[in-house]
Amino acid sequence: MERNWLKYTLFLEAEVEEEFTLTIMESPYTLGWTEPQIEVIRTDNGYDYQTVEEAPVIAYLFEPLTADRQTHIEQLNGYLSRWNDRVRLGAAEEVAEELDSWKEDYQEIEVGDWTIAPTWTPAERLAGKDKVLRIDPGAAFGTGYHGTTQDILYFLQKLELRQRKVLDIGTGSGILGIYSVLAGAALPVCGVDINPESAAQVKHNLEQNGLPDSSIDVIIGDPLEDAAVAKRLPDQVDFVYLNIGGYEDIKMLPVVKERIVPGGMLLLSGMVEWNRHQVEEAYRQAGFRIIDERQSQEWVTLLVQAAWGQ
Numbered sequence: 001m002e003r004n005w006l007k008y009t010l011f012l013e014a015e016v017e018e019e020f021t022l023t024i025m026e027s028p029y030t031l032g033w034t035e036p037q038i039e040v041i042r043t044d045n046g047y048d049y050q051t052v053e054e055a056p057v058i059a060y061l062f063e064p065l066t067a068d069r070q071t072h073i074e075q076l077n078g079y080l081s082r083w084n085d086r087v088r089l090g091a092a093e094e095v096a097e098e099l100d101s102w103k104e105d106y107q108e109i110e111v112g113d114w115t116i117a118p119t120w121t122p123a124e125r126l127a128g129k130d131k132v133l134r135i136d137p138g139a140a141f142g143t144g145y146h147g148t149t150q151d152i153l154y155f156l157q158k159l160e161l162r163q164r165k166v167l168d169i170g171t172g173s174g175i176l177g178i179y180s181v182l183a184g185a186a187l188p189v190c191g192v193d194i195n196p197e198s199a200a201q202v203k204h205n206l207e208q209n210g211l212p213d214s215s216i217d218v219i220i221g222d223p224l225e226d227a228a229v230a231k232r233l234p235d236q237v238d239f240v241y242l243n244i245g246g247y248e249d250i251k252m253l254p255v256v257k258e259r260i261v262p263g264g265m266l267l268l269s270g271m272v273e274w275n276r277h278q279v280e281e282a283y284r285q286a287g288f289r290i291i292d293e294r295q296s297q298e299w300v301t302l303l304v305q306a307a308w309g310q
Contacts, residue, residue, distance in 0.1 A: 004064065004065050004094075004096070005062055005063070005064060005065055005094070005095050005096070006062065006063050006064075006065050006069065006072050006092055006093070006094060006095070007032075007060060007061070007062055007092070007093050007094075007095045008029075008060065008061040008062070008063075008076060008089060008090075008091070008092050009058065009059075009060060009089075009090040009091040009092075010058070010059040010060070010061060010080075010087055010088065010089055010090060011056035011057070011058060011059075011087070011088045011090050012034075012056055012057050012059055012083070012086060012087040012088070013056060013057075013086045013087075014056070014057050015086075016083060016086050016087060017034060017057050017059075020059070020083070020087055021034065024061070027079065028063060029061045029062065029063050029076075029079075030061065030062040030063065031059065031060075031061060032059075032060035032061065032062055033059075033060055034057055034058065034059040034060075035057070035058050036051045036052070036055070036057055036058070037051070037052040037055040037056065037057075037058060038050070038051060038052065039052050044247075044274070044275060045245055045246050045247045045248075045272075045275060046245060046246065046270075046271075046272045046275075047272075056088075058090075059087075061076075062095075063076075065094060069092065069094065072092070073089070073092055076089060076092075077089060103118065103120055106118045106137055106145070107121070108121050108125060108126065109144060109145065109150075111144065111150045111153045111154065112153065112154050112157045113131050113157060114131045114132070114133055114153065114157070114179070115129045115131065115132045115133070116132075116133045116135055116144035116175075117132055117133070117134055117135075118134070118135065118136050118137065119134055119136055119208050133175065133178065133179055133182070133209065134205065134208040134209050135173055135174075135175050135178070135205050135208075136173075136204065136205060136208065137173075144175055146299075147296025147297060147299045147301075148243050148269040148270055148296070148299045148301055149175060149176070149243065150296065151269065151294040151295075151296055151299075151301035152176060152241060152243060152267045152269055152301055153175075153176070153179060154294060155267055155292070155294070155301070155303050156176070156179060156180070156183070156267070159239075159265060161180055161183040161184055161185045161239065162183070162184035162185070163184065163185070163186050164185050164186060164238035164239055165185070165186045165234060165236065165237040165238050165239070166180045166185045166186070166189045166190065166237060166238070166239045166240075166241070167189075167190050167192075167233060167234060167237040167239070167240045167241070167259060167260075168180070168189060168190065168191040168192070168216075168240075168241045169192055169223075169240065169241065169242045169244065169252060169255070169256070170192070170193055170241075170242065170243055170244035170270075171191025171192060171193045171198055171202060171216070171218065172193060172195070172198055172201070173198070173201045173202065173205055174191060174198070174201065174202030174205050174206065174216055174218070175205070176241050176243075176267075177189040177191045177202070177215075177216045177241075178202075178205055178206060178209055178211065178215075178216070180239070181206075181209075181211055181215045181216065182209065182211075185239075187214070187215055188214055188215055188216055188217040189215065189216045189217070190216070190217050190219065190233060190234050190237075191216050191217070191218050191219070192218075192219040192220075192221070192223060192229065192233065193218070193219075193220060194220070194221065194222050195220075196220050198218060198220065199218045199220055202216055202218050203218075219232050219233070223252075223255050224251060224252065224254075224255065230255065233255070233259060234259065235258075235259055236259070236261050237259050237260055237261065237264065238260075238261055238264050238265065239264065239265050239266075239267070240256050240259065240260050240264065240265075240266045240267070241266075241267045242256060242266065242267065242268050242269070242270070243267070243268075243269040243270045243301075244270050245270045245271070246270060246271035246272060246275040246276065246278065246279050247275070247278075248270065249268055249270060249271060249279050249282075250278065250279055250282045253282055253283065253286055257286055257287070257306070260306045261306065262306055262308050262309030263305065263306060263307075263309065264305070264306045265291075265303065265304070265305055265306075266283075266288065266302075266303075266304040266305070266306065267301070267302075267303060267304075268283065268301070268302040268303075268304050269299070269300070269301035269302070270299075271299070271300050272298045272299060272300065273295065273298045273299075273300055274298075276300045276302075279302075280302070283304060287306065287307055287308045288304045288305065288306055288307060289304065289305045289307040290302055290303075290304055291303045291304060291305050
């Protein structure tokens with residue numbers, strides 16, 4: 001892929017962000033976006049994020065590559081000198097496209113017998129692959145790159161989904177629900193999520209996989225907080241997918257138990273190794289049995305069965 005743009009990473013003091021943003025509009029450069037610096041912190045329930053106070057704001061600029069790279073860098077440094085080191089160049093890289101350069105971070109990946117690929121993947125890279133799940137990253141969780149999603153998909157490939165009723169709690173992008181549709185699950189698969197962006201994301205990804213919108217019934221809301229949402233969830237489901245966080249998994253237990261059939265299978269994930277035992281114990285006490293497990297780094301995924309009536 002030809003790389004004919006330069007992408008610059010800049011660090012600027014927060015006090016000059018507004019001035020910089022306005023000024024750059026009159027320059028030969030294109031401002032992509034700005035963002036605060038974020039640090040990841042470990043919590044009892046996994047991880048969280050917080051803004052790094054007093055840290056420079058990060059900005060991304062783009063310009064067409066028309067000369068050698070060093071010439072462009074020298075010209076940019078000259079332009080930035082007006083801010084007297086309050087705006088600094090951190091890095092410069094050649095990219096294929098301007099504001100779409102982020103797409104280069106998302107390439108096709110193999111998960112068992114399936115390939116997960118964004119829609120911009122070149123056709124030649126998918127040649128000979130007959131099991132392709134097309135998922136574009138968006139505002140809803142579930143690109144297929146996280147270990148929990150992949151581990152659930154590994155389990156599902158070993159299970160019989162044909163004509164089985166599926167409830168996907170925390171459906172996000174719809175990746176697990178779409179896989180289920182492609183694997184022959186009973187229609188519609190039900191997906192529920194608290195993120196309003198999920199509905200549009202699922203619809204988009206269904207279209208990319210040649211599936212009708214009606215394949216997945218997306219419900220927006222929290223079944224624990226909204227009785228109307230809970231009422232819309234199907235009963236007597238054969239499979240439940242729950243990948244929303246360890247403590248959240250425990251809170252959602254009553255919803256799961258009320259709807260799963262005896263002997264039904266629960267794909268339970270989103271927990272980390274330091275809180276998995278709390279999640280396991282809660283589900284064991286509720287009558288579930290742990291069948292198998294997978295772990296990707298610190299993230300744990302359990303294959304669980306509703307053991308009552310067995």
